[in-house]
Amino acid sequence: KAVVENEQLDSVILVGHSMAGGVIAEAAKLMPKKVKGIIGVDTSQNVALAFAQSDLDAMTKPFEEDFQKGMSVFVQGSLPKDVNTELLHWVTQDMASAPPAIAINQFRHYLGQYVSGKASQVYESVNVPVVLVNARLWPTNSEENKKHIKDYRIYYIEDSGHFPMLEKPNEFNTTLMEAVKSVK
Structure with missing residues (x-):
């Protein structure tokens, strides 16, 4: 908002990736006259x-025990098995560079x-289109999402993991522009 x-x-x-899906929904509620739509990237697979x-x-335990190792395992599981090793290394290093206490708290x-x-509940008073651009790594339950999101649609980036903007940037950019155009 600032x-x-x-x-x-x-x-x-x-536009928000991953945990930022909920953040942009909250921000939309703070600015109902200015926000025309929100686009979540590989997020909100099942809001219910x-x-x-x-x-x-159990999910946070690996990060609390050994943040670097836990983050490495998380990132590896968030990307396709055949991911470019340089990208895997870069994403792992980037995410593992976060201050552990802050990252674990978030x-x-x-x-x-x-x-x-x-x-x-974050979506109950969101009255603008909510568009997801998701990978299929973690299944999206659109039927459940439609029960809680008033104006919902989804696009998929095929054969991608949790970071489609890094894994398939050209396809992602094209799909993101389609998502933007779908917000009326």
């Missing part, structure tokens, strides 16, 4: 997904919404 106000923008489409605190604890906070059931 950037939109500082730049004196009257009309924006917000629910899991227990013990599941969240991860816990974000995924905590799925424990509390608040992940779908």
Whole structure:
């Protein structure tokens, strides 16, 4: 919101990758007259997904025990098996360079919404198109999403992992422009 106000923008489409899917939904609620749509990139696969605190604890344990190793395993599982090794190394180094305490706290906070059931609630007062540009690495439950998102559509980047903008930049850019044009 601060950037939109500082730049004196009257009309924006917000784009967010991964955990930023929920962030752009929250931002849209803060600026209902300025945000014309939100585009999530490999995010919001199932906004109604629910899991227990013990599941969240199990997911964060590898990061808490050895952040570098945990991040390496996470990134490797987020990319296709045949991913370019340079890209794998770069993404791993980039993500592992985050301060562990901050990264783990953000991860816990974000995924905590799925424990509390608040992940779908963020969309209750979002009254603009919500467009996803997702990979198929983690299945997207569009039927469930449609129950919680008023104006929902999805595009897929085939044969990609969690970072389609890095793995398939040309296809991603073309699909992102289609998503932008779909926001009326």
